[in-house]
Every structure is written in structure tokens, then in C-alpha cells.
Amino acid sequence: MSARPWIVGLTGGIGSGKSAASDRFGLCGAAVVDTDQIARQLTAAGGAALPAIREHFGEALIGADGALDRDAMRARVFDDPAERQRLEAILHPMIRAEADRQCAAADAPYVVLVVPLLIESGNYRQRCDRILVVDCDEAVQVARVMSRSGLARAQVEAIMAAQIPRAERLAAADDVIDNSGDLEHLHRQVDALHARYCDAAAR
CATH class of the missing domain: 3.40.50.300 (P-loop containing nucleotide triphosphate hydrolases)
Incomplete structure (x- = not known):
């Protein structure tokens, strides 16, 4: 293909x-490529986005299970455009790259x-x-x-x-x-x- x-x-x-x-x-x-699922994988325990998130937002946004605390992050960025942009600058390029990789690898009509x-x-x-x-x-x-x-x-x-x-x-x-x-x-x-x-x- x-x-x-x-x-x-x-x-x-x-x-x-x-x-x-x-x-x-x-x-x-x-073939289904879901950017929300990719985002969850990137922010799960051991996910590729976590080091940059930890560096920019601190340990408080990482849950006890080692994954991003999504509720805490949502509360942090929802009313703060600058913080939301900071998060997007970390996640969006990684999500796009993985989505492109999955699309290119798809074996489907x-x-x-x-x-x-x-x-x-x-x-x-x-x-x-x-x-x-x-x-x-x-x-x-x-x-x-x-x-x-x-x-x-x-x-x-x-x-x-x-x-x-x-x-x-x-x-x-x-x-x-x-x-x-x-x-x-x-x-x-x-x-x-x-x-x-x-x-x-x-x-």
C-alpha cells in the first residue's frame, strides 16, 4: 500500500x-486511527510525553499510577490559555507524528x-x-x-x-x-x- x-x-x-x-x-x-487513543498512550505510565509534561508542569500532575492525572490537567489548563498552549506544544507534534505513522502503515481500503x-x-x-x-x-x-x-x-x-x-x-x-x-x-x-x-x- x-x-x-x-x-x-x-x-x-x-x-x-x-x-x-x-x-x-x-x-x-x-483502518481506524484515533488521536484521542494516541494521546492516552503518550500520557500513560511510561508514555513518551510524560518527561516533558513532568518538566513543564511538575510532579503534581502525575498520578500515583505514574500516568498523567487527566482530571487535574484539565482543571489546570481549561481556563488558562497559556498553560493549554504549553500542553498542546508538547502533545500535538507527537500525536501528529504517530497518527501519520499509523495511517501510512494501514493495511485497509x-x-x-x-x-x-x-x-x-x-x-x-x-x-x-x-x-x-x-x-x-x-x-x-x-x-x-x-x-x-x-x-x-x-x-x-x-x-x-x-x-x-x-x-x-x-x-x-x-x-x-x-x-x-x-x-x-x-x-x-x-x-x-x-x-x-x-x-x-x-x-
Whole structure:
């Protein structure tokens, strides 16, 4: 396979169902490269990003298990743009490099590259042949995130407010999955897109 596979960039707001969609694409036979999973690997115990994080942020941000304390880091950077930029300067180049490596190594008809901040990031948009947005009503997003994470409504709404507006995300999409229904509804849409993407990638 060539070093430049056909790539679908998958994105969506928090709680929209990116993971459910990407899991289904994987079952269909696509290669899935998830930047959130890469970030977790980089910040797990022994992860490649930890030495720089420890140097810049101190030992207090490292948990007892030797991994990044994600909750403490989220609290540290959420309202401090300078600190967030410092963290991004450490993580983002490492995430991009590993995502590029995984995409190039993929042995599949095409790659689904999952990037929560895809629309905001020119670096990833330039890598993608199609932009796929997983979308649902904002009230559904809030309910899903509260249910899975235990966060208060105000916390979820603050995270959503910090993300790109829903209308702007949809305007940037080549394709949209409506994930306001059940899993069967989601799966039917993914299956149809998979067939289209296989055809496009083969051309």
C-alpha cells in the first residue's frame, strides 16, 4: 500500500458519538486511527510525553499510577490559555507524528482518522480526502456526556462552549452522520458510507 492512503477525517462535538461511529467503521474493515487513543498512550505510565509534561508542569500532575492525572490537567489548563498552549506544544507534534505513522502503515481500503478538533486544525484537514462529521442535538450531547462521565451539566456545557460551534462544524463537512437515534440508525449510515468510501478509495 502507498504511504498516502485515502483518509476520511472523522470529527464531532463531545458526546456526539465519534467512538461509536469509528468502532463501526473498524468492524466494516476500515483502518481506524484515533488521536484521542494516541494521546492516552503518550500520557500513560511510561508514555513518551510524560518527561516533558513532568518538566513543564511538575510532579503534581502525575498520578500515583505514574500516568498523567487527566482530571487535574484539565482543571489546570481549561481556563488558562497559556498553560493549554504549553500542553498542546508538547502533545500535538507527537500525536501528529504517530497518527501519520499509523495511517501510512494501514493495511485497509481506507483510513478513518478520528480527530476531535479536526475542523480547527489545518494540519489534519490537509491530510484528509473527506471530512465526516458525527452530529446530534446539543441536548443529546449534554445528556450523553453527563451519563458517561458524571460531570455536572454546567461543566459539560462549558466544554461544549469551548469547542467550535455546531453550525461551523457542519458547514465544513463533506458528509454528516445523524446520531440522534439509536445504534442501529448509526450503523446503517456508517455501512452506507463505508461502501461509498471503498469505491472512492479504489479509484
